[in-house]
Amino acid sequence: MSRKPAKGPLEYARSWPLRLWxxxxxxxxxxxxxxxxxxxxxxxxxxxxxxGFTFDWYGRMMDDAALIDAFTNSLTIAAISTLFSVVxxxxxxxxxxxxxxxxxxxxxxxxxxxxxxxxxxxGVAMLVFFGQVMPWPRDLVWPLDLGAIIxxxxxxxxxxVAVVVRARxxxxxxxxxxxxxxxxxxxxxxxxxxxxPHIRPALxxxxxxxxxxxxxxxxxxxxxAGPNTVTFPVKIYSMVRFxxxxxxxxxxxxxxxxxxxxxxxxxxxxxxxxxxQGH
Amino acid sequence: MVxxxxxxxxxxxxxxxxxxxxxxxxIVLFFVIPLGVIWAYSFGRTLNLTEVAVTGTLDxxxxxxxxxxxxxxxKSLVFAGVTTAICLLVGFPYALVMTFATPRGxxxxxxxxxxxxxxxxxxxxxxxxxxxxxxxxxxxxxxLVGLGPFEMLHTNFAVIVGLVYVHLxxxxxxxxxxxxxxxxxxxxxxxxxxxxxxxxxxxxxxxIARPGILSAVMLCFIPALGSYLTPDLLGGPxxxxxxxxxxxxxxxxNDWPFGAALSFMLMYLTLAAMAVRALQDRRKGAIA
Numbered sequence: 011m012s013r014k015p016a017k018g019p020l021e022y023a024r025s026w027p028l029r030l031w032x033x034x035x036x037x038x039x040x041x042x043x044x045x046x047x048x049x050x051x052x053x054x055x056x057x058x059x060x061x062g063f064t065f066d067w068y069g070r071m072m073d074d075a076a077l078i079d080a081f082t083n084s085l086t087i088a089a090i091s092t093l094f095s096v097v098x099x100x101x102x103x104x105x106x107x108x109x110x111x112x113x114x115x116x117x118x119x120x121x122x123x124x125x126x127x128x129x130x131x132x133g134v135a136m137l138v139f140f141g142q143v144m145p146w147p148r149d150l151v152w153p154l155d156l157g158a159i160i161x162x163x164x165x166x167x168x169x170x171v172a173v174v175v176r177a178r179x180x181x182x183x184x185x186x187x188x189x190x191x192x193x194x195x196x197x198x199x200x201x202x203x204x205x206x207p208h209i210r211p212a213l214x215x216x217x218x219x220x221x222x223x224x225x226x227x228x229x230x231x232x233x234x235a236g237p238n239t240v241t242f243p244v245k246i247y248s249m250v251r252f253x254x255x256x257x258x259x260x261x262x263x264x265x266x267x268x269x270x271x272x273x274x275x276x277x278x279x280x281x282x283x284x285x286x287q288g289h
Numbered sequence: 290m291v292x293x294x295x296x297x298x299x300x301x302x303x304x305x306x307x308x309x310x311x312x313x314x315x316i317v318l319f320f321v322i323p324l325g326v327i328w329a330y331s332f333g334r335t336l337n338l339t340e341v342a343v344t345g346t347l348d349x350x351x352x353x354x355x356x357x358x359x360x361x362x363x364k365s366l367v368f369a370g371v372t373t374a375i376c377l378l379v380g381f382p383y384a385l386v387m388t389f390a391t392p393r394g395x396x397x398x399x400x401x402x403x404x405x406x407x408x409x410x411x412x413x414x415x416x417x418x419x420x421x422x423x424x425x426x427x428x429x430x431x432x433l434v435g436l437g438p439f440e441m442l443h444t445n446f447a448v449i450v451g452l453v454y455v456h457l458x459x460x461x462x463x464x465x466x467x468x469x470x471x472x473x474x475x476x477x478x479x480x481x482x483x484x485x486x487x488x489x490x491x492x493x494x495x496x497i498a499r500p501g502i503l504s505a506v507m508l509c510f511i512p513a514l515g516s517y518l519t520p521d522l523l524g525g526p527x528x529x530x531x532x533x534x535x536x537x538x539x540x541x542x543n544d545w546p547f548g549a550a551l552s553f554m555l556m557y558l559t560l561a562a563m564a565v566r567a568l569q570d571r572r573k574g575a576i577a
Contacts (some may be wrong), residue, residue, distance in 0.1 A: 031382045039419070126561070141339070258415065272407075
């Protein structure tokens with residue numbers, strides 16, 4: 011190895027106090043999570059002292075029918091909500107990017123609002139809406155009984171997809187679409203055959219985002235869900251409230267693993283772009 | 290070509306209608322109407338368990354001005370403000386290192402801050418609960434040097450730690466995107482002219498990046514203000530924020546009109562913060 015180049019004046023990334031700072035921040039962020047994961051393998055009912063390695067809590071979790079039901083519900087909700095969110099999000103983005111129309115800024119505001127409205131406000135709005143205005147039938151077969159939650163999840167997810175797709179659309183070369191039109195494609199045909207391939211990376215990124223948002227949501231689901239429709243975060247919440255056992259750690263670890271895997275895939279797809287553009 | 294295309298909708302009616310109908314219908318039916326109902330309820334009166342008469346009364350808003358609730362609003366603003374200040378202090382150096390890191394280092398630092406961000410909020414809060422418990426390992430550690438144990442969980446301190454823990458990425462990412470666009474020759478000039486690093490940051494970086502920093506501050510402050518889970522799980526009886534009070538009106542106290550009024554007060558605060566941010570962005574645009 012050759013000598014390191016001399017340190018330039020602006021190389022803050024190589025300054026030791028700053029490196030220590032970054033290290034401390036990462037420690038603060040990861041230490042609690044690492045300890046949570048560690049104690050999910052702890053061979054003790056109490057979660058305090060390390061007593062030896064075990065997979066028991068994961069086994070017990072698999073036997074817990076209520077937890078597995080909640081988990082299945084969460085994945086189903088996330089999958090359906092993602093599908094709808096991607097379609098609605100892409101439509102929103104295209105409409106806003108492509109057309110000039112009356113009340114455009116009103117529409118723009120309305121689809122941006124779900125991103126900024128406090129979760130609690132949206133939660134109580136959903137509670138009242140599905141309680142009073144459009145009561146969701148109580149005893150439908152699975153997965154229709156999850157309808158209210160799915161609708162709520164789509165409502166807060168698709169505006170995020172729209173943001174991602176809109177960012178991608180700015181790099182679209184309009185001449186491509188015009189060429190397709192000149193060659194005889196209809197407006198709709200040109201949209202589907204030329205525009206969609208261009209925004210595909212954004213659709214994938216948006217889908218991952220929508221899936222994670224749905225899987226993660228607690229507050230809005232907590233207000234929308236009836237007593238019989240429990241999702242994974244809601245189940246973990248009641249477990250945390252009433253009993254703290256390593257089983258909660260195991261369930262949390264599984265949820266974390268899913269999110270991390272999805273995030274890493276998403277970052278791999280877009281990481282370079284993000285680092286270069288700073289968004 | 291960059292920027293929106295702005296074709297007139299009348300010339301391409303079919304294409305336009307096929308993309309606008311579904312999202313517009315969805316947002317009206319499942320967002321505008323539910324919020325509208327809450328808004329209407331905030332001018333109403335409870336008749337019985339599930340019925341509300343919208344009478345146009347302002348009583349609910351008058352009740353918000355009750356000192357008890359004003360105190361909770363004030364406390365929420367203080368919690369969110371302190372959280373944002375700490376996040377800014379902790380996050381700024383992180384964003385600075387990220388700005389000047391190698392492309393590879395940037396990706397790792399980005400991943401480092403994003404992974405907890407994508408981890409379930411509940412899981413993160415639960416992790417903090419375990420660490421801060423009286424029998425948790427922070428107290429084990431301070432116990433080794435003969436201190437403590439300290440009661441940390443279910444205090445205002447725990448709420449602030451939790452809020453900082455959750456909202457750090459909200460400030461680091463926009464800060465990074467602001468700092469990354471900074472003209473580096475200005476920093477070099479300042480250093481060449483003999484200013485120290487701290488002075489360069491305070492007198493050159495901060496004034497130039499000010500609109501971006503304020504915008505980052507708002508992006509952290511807004512979600513912190515509406516927090517529900519963190520004060521609920523980490524706080525004690527005296528660390529309630531607005532969201533907890535709203536929840537109580539809807540789930541336990543069953544006073545929907547008052548809960549609706551509180552919700553809309555929180556919404557107005559949020560929108561005011563957004564407006565401040567939009568103003569900053571416009572000013573930033575004017576400078577750039």
